[in-house]
Amino acid sequence: MMDEPAAALENATPQRIVKVETGDEWQRLSLIAIVYFTVRNIMGMAQGLIYLIPAMAVTFNILDNLQSPKTYAAIAGVLLLTSLSGVVSFFMYKFRVYNQHVEIHNGVFQRRYTNLPLWRIQNVKIELPFYYRPFGYALVVLDTAGSGKEEAKIVAVPLSYAHALKKRVLFEKENHNANEQSTDPNCKVNTGSKDALASVDTVKHAETTSPQDEDANEEVLNRRSIGDIVIHGVTNNRVWIILGAAAPFYDDVFGFISEWLAEKGLQLNQIVGEQTIAWWQFGLYAFVVLMMIMAAMALLSVGGALFTFYGYTLSRSNDRYIRKSGLLNKLEVSMRASRIQMITAKQDWLDKLLKRVNLYFEQNSTAGQQIQELMSPNKLIVPSVTEAESVALSREVFPHCNFQQQTYKNISKRFILFWLAAALVAPFLLAFVVGALTAHLDIMLISATGFCFISLVLVLRWWRWGIAFDSRYIYVRRGRIGVDYLCFEPYKVQQVMIKQSVFMKRKKLATIKFVLASGAVTVPFLPEEYVNTLADSVLHEVESTRKSWM
Amino acid sequence: MHNEMISEGSARVFSNKHIQTSELPRLQELALTPISRRYRIINLSAISAIALVLLSIVTALRFQPLFELPEDLVFAYPYICSVIFGLAFLWATYHFFADTKITYAVREQDVSKQSGLIFRKLSCQPILRVQHVELNRGPLERWAGLASLQVFSAGGEMYTFEIPGLELEKAQKIRQFILDHKDVSAR
Numbered sequence: 073m074m075d076e077p078a079a080a081l082e083n084a085t086p087q088r089i090v091k092v093e094t095g096d097e098w099q100r101l102s103l104i105a106i107v108y109f110t111v112r113n114i115m116g117m118a119q120g121l122i123y124l125i126p127a128m129a130v131t132f133n134i135l136d137n138l139q140s141p142k143t144y145a146a147i148a149g150v151l152l153l154t155s156l157s158g159v160v161s162f163f164m165y166k167f168r169v170y171n172q173h174v175e176i177h178n179g180v181f182q183r184r185y186t187n188l189p190l191w192r193i194q195n196v197k198i199e200l201p202f203y204y205r206p207f208g209y210a211l212v213v214l215d216t217a218g219s220g221k222e223e224a225k226i227v228a229v230p231l232s233y234a235h236a237l238k239k240r241v242l243f244e245k246e247n248h249n250a251n252e253q254s255t256d257p258n259c260k261v262n263t264g265s266k267d268a269l270a271s272v273d274t275v276k277h278a279e280t281t282s283p284q285d286e287d288a289n290e291e292v293l294n295r296r297s298i299g300d301i302v303i304h305g306v307t308n309n310r311v312w313i314i315l316g317a318a319a320p321f322y323d324d325v326f327g328f329i330s331e332w333l334a335e336k337g338l339q340l341n342q343i344v345g346e347q348t349i350a351w352w353q354f355g356l357y358a359f360v361v362l363m364m365i366m367a368a369m370a371l372l373s374v375g376g377a378l379f380t381f382y383g384y385t386l387s388r389s390n391d392r393y394i395r396k397s398g399l400l401n402k403l404e405v406s407m408r409a410s411r412i413q414m415i416t417a418k419q420d421w422l423d424k425l426l427k428r429v430n431l432y433f434e435q436n437s438t439a440g441q442q443i444q445e446l447m448s449p450n451k452l453i454v455p456s457v458t459e460a461e462s463v464a465l466s467r468e469v470f471p472h473c474n475f476q477q478q479t480y481k482n483i484s485k486r487f488i489l490f491w492l493a494a495a496l497v498a499p500f501l502l503a504f505v506v507g508a509l510t511a512h513l514d515i516m517l518i519s520a521t522g523f524c525f526i527s528l529v530l531v532l533r534w535w536r537w538g539i540a541f542d543s544r545y546i547y548v549r550r551g552r553i554g555v556d557y558l559c560f561e562p563y564k565v566q567q568v569m570i571k572q573s574v575f576m577k578r579k580k581l582a583t584i585k586f587v588l589a590s591g592a593v594t595v596p597f598l599p600e601e602y603v604n605t606l607a608d609s610v611l612h613e614v615e616s617t618r619k620s621w622m
Numbered sequence: 623m624h625n626e627m628i629s630e631g632s633a634r635v636f637s638n639k640h641i642q643t644s645e646l647p648r649l650q651e652l653a654l655t656p657i658s659r660r661y662r663i664i665n666l667s668a669i670s671a672i673a674l675v676l677l678s679i680v681t682a683l684r685f686q687p688l689f690e691l692p693e694d695l696v697f698a699y700p701y702i703c704s705v706i707f708g709l710a711f712l713w714a715t716y717h718f719f720a721d722t723k724i725t726y727a728v729r730e731q732d733v734s735k736q737s738g739l740i741f742r743k744l745s746c747q748p749i750l751r752v753q754h755v756e757l758n759r760g761p762l763e764r765w766a767g768l769a770s771l772q773v774f775s776a777g778g779e780m781y782t783f784e785i786p787g788l789e790l791e792k793a794q795k796i797r798q799f800i801l802d803h804k805d806v807s808a809r
Contacts, residue, residue, distance in 0.1 A: 436776055565748075565751075566747075566748075566751045566775040566776050566777035566781070567745060567746065567747050567748075567751070567775055567777050567781055567783060568745070568746045569743060569744065569745040569746070570649070570743070570744045570745075571738075571741055571742070571743045571744075572741070572742050572743075572744075573740055573741045573742070574740055574742075577742070587775070587777035587778075587781045588777065589776040589777060589778075591778075592777070592780075592781065604648070604649060604650055605646075607649055607746070608646045608647065608648055608649055609646060611647075611649070611731075611732060611746060611748060612646050612647065614748045614750060614751065615731035615732065615748050615750060618750060621751065621776065
């Protein structure tokens with residue numbers, strides 16, 4: 073039952089000589105994989121069971137025998153079955169890395185055979201579930217077309233083997249690309265297929281390095297300390313990371329809290345319903361409760377941030393950026409520099425106070441497939457860096473780019489007028505008139521303040537929104553209270569759009585929209601002449617340089 | 623990306639002259655051609671057909687002898703009919719005016735389309751960034767001998783560049799032009 077890669081490893085103790093090829097013999101995973109399969113199956117079953125809960129609750133109520141031995145037997149049976157299924161999954165899984173192909177046989181009822189040429193693999197992720205870590209195992213996720221569906225997982229291999237495999241894949245890919253370019257520069261590939269996309273990859277470094285000395289090339293660009301991550305948790309709402317995980321227990325928690333309150337002689341409806349206390353007392357209570365909730369949220373958010381970003385490092389190895397982080401599950405995401413479409417520096421109002429910036433490197437996003445933002449391989453986030461670090465990091469990716477020192481072309485004030493006239497005046501005015509007619513002062517007040525608030529937001533939005541072009545990069549500044557800076561290279565644009573309404577034409581204004589592989593960027597209400605010139609120069613940049621966007 | 627420059631460098635003489643912005647090819651000077659007039663006819667007939675079908679369903683329900691309708695519904699019948707008619711009329715009016723505004727242009731390096739009645743939108747798709755091209759022909763379009771050209775880029779589904787209501791022959795020509803373009807076929 074001893075797994076071969078592991079054995080090969082232990083015999084050849086030094087880390088450098090980890091054999092990636094396993095030969096034509098099929099390999100079993102390490103035994104720890106049983107845990108993985110079991111956990112996965114239990115999770116899968118739990119997800120399925122969520123829909124059954126109402127039905128089960130009803131049956132339990134009818135039978136009313138929650139405490140009976142039958143129930144325990146059923147639960148035990150289910151648990152036993154799932155853990156057995158883990159063992160079965162383990163035995164039904166085999167893989168080999170042979171002849172530059174990764175081959176995997178898996179599936180219990182539905183057998184699947186995956187064959188992946190090493191050079192076709194787009195992305196290698198190494199995940200470390202917490203139960204793997206003490207034993208030094210890893211889960212290798214091989215991503216082919218950039219879509220989540222076409223992943224292949226090698227479930228449990230020694231960590232060093234995982235790293236060796238990763239290096240090998242990157243090496244093969246570069247080699248393959250370099251060969252393709254040098255021997256057959258005009259090779260015709262079917263333009264319709266996704267493979268065509270995959271093979272257009274340009275290689276930045278013509279001279280490829282051997283896979284062994286790549287580790288030495290890995291240069292750490294940024295680390296985030298626990299303090300930084302705590303700041304990130306405070307300034308950004310990462311509550312959902314924990315709230316999402318705790319969702320099944322909500323009812324219990326609320327039940328528990330209300331019971332606890334009742335025990336203390338506090339009953340909410342009593343306080344609100346009867347005029348036993350003065351209004352200011354009630355207000356104070358409400359304020360204190362609100363503050364407590366806010367504090368709890370902030371704590372949860374810090375927890376969530378620590379959970380995902382603990383031990384964060386951003387490093388560079390050749391033309392790749394690699395992000396590693398995670399408290400329980402270590403996650404690694406790597407992204408090629410040439411693939412980065414846009415840099416976004418986001419600064420919320422709290423970030424502004426603390427002078428911190430969230431930096432995102434955005435890759436092409438497969439539309440319609442929304443993956444969790446923080447885990448997504450399409451967006452590489454560097455959480456809560458200082459302003460100086462953000463400048464340094466963005467220059468590392470886009471040399472000489474400079475967000476702050478651009479003179480931004482502001483959008484026209486008509487932007488505010490347009491939104492007020494087009495969409496926002498009518499409902500507020502209606503509410504105000506209704507209030508006036510029915511002599512309800514509160515309705516009038518609410519609609520008036522609402523209107524003022526919306527106008528204020530619009531003014532802020534107008535004030536922030538601007539664009540700059542320094543012949544190398546296009547910069548967009550936007551935001552309301554916080555500021556976001558976007559920066560992209562014009563030659564990576566996929567499509568340019570100019571929009572103009574009849575009224576805008578009269579005032580010689582136009583809206584410009586750039587479609588990038590990572591999403592669209594819009595800047596509205598700019599002078600018509602400016603928009604036209606900008607569109608023309610961007611198109612010229614795309615069409616004359618003929619550089620690849622990937 | 624530098625490699626391309628290097629590999630192509632030997633083939634063509636490298637030049638990097640400074641270009642005045644006034645000398646750039648201008649989108650404003652595009653020679654825009656209108657799409658086929660039949661596209662509007664198709665749209666108008668499709669709208670009338672839908673409205674007619676809805677009206678006849680409502681009318682059939684109203685006057686069928688099989689079961690009694692509630693009072694309220696009988697009362698609402700003329701209103702329902704006029705709402706259907708009104709919406710169809712608005713929709714048709716929009717198409718009547720907007721469809722003639724759809725124009726397109728093909729340059730050496732890109733395809734453009736302009737459309738919109740109140741909001742005029744001009745989108746320009748560089749052929750270099752095209753991933754694949756499709757001709758779409760629904761039953762009505764087939765009947766009228768038209769096709770819509772869809773051009774896909776890495777910008778994603780939402781930003782698929784589409785020129786509707788092209789005569790089939792023209793659509794095929796543009797498609798072929800895009801496919802033969804050296805930037806697309808070279809990959």
